[in-house]
Amino acid sequence: MKTVYERADVVPLLAEIFRELGYEGATLSRITERTGIGKGSLYHFFPGGKEEMAAAVLADVDGWFERAVYEPLRRDDAGAAIDAMWANVMDYFRSGSRICLVGAFALDETRQRFSPVIRDYFVRWIEALRQALVRAGCDEGAALAAAEEAVSGIQGALVLSRALDDKDMFRRTLDRLADRLAAAKLEG
Template identity: 70%
Template sequence: MRTLYERDDVIPLIAEVFREHGFEGTSLSRITEITGIGKGSLYHFFPGGKDEMAQAVLAHVDGWFAREIYAPLRDDAPDVAIARMWRGVDDYFRSGRRVCLVGAFALEATRDRFAAAI
């Protein structure tokens, strides 16, 4: 049975590859191997290649933080907002077992390429 993906389904999968291997250590072959998504599908979703994938992943992370961290801090009562923020951060980093994707990009030599998103 073949799995059909939408672009939005693919972004979190690619994010985990970038998180584990960094931008420089992530090749298209590695993405296809780890995600099981063919190169043709990846180029269909991201015609700009790995750079476009990285931009989409960073935008996805930004959107997650806007929804899960910043909006509650802005909109909820302080005690509720801070509790939600800590739960969100804990979930995002899986209690410290997961590296910060934005930080991983920022520490690599390619950081200037993604400076605006970082």
């Protein structure tokens, strides 16, 4: 028996491992152990080793948010795109039981390896949300502050709901953040 993968199949598996163990904690042996994928395959798909694996995972995550969240925020009806963002975020992070890999990498020295990608992920998120708010009639200055508050709030909810092991607090916090954003949209 010999399962045959391609690179695109491997990336989501790696993502889950990096999420749970962090960059340093995700050792090659734990990766092969949890995925059943041998070193031969891994280094075939990612000749750059662990660093390339993590980079591929980050690019995959970034691409998903770009397609599912940022683009709609920039392009579609502002109200609908913002509603979709909250729904997508709730699903993607599995009500707080799944963490944000980009946020996690930002906290320790791993940041130094990937700082441009990490920064860009958040800059584009905030900017796309800000644009949507402005399109919805929000004041320019208030829009930036509200966008920062929402994105920052999501990261905080992830940390706290995980620390408390409380999915419901994640849902509550996201609901509150959504209300705040809706209020900012109107006041502006």
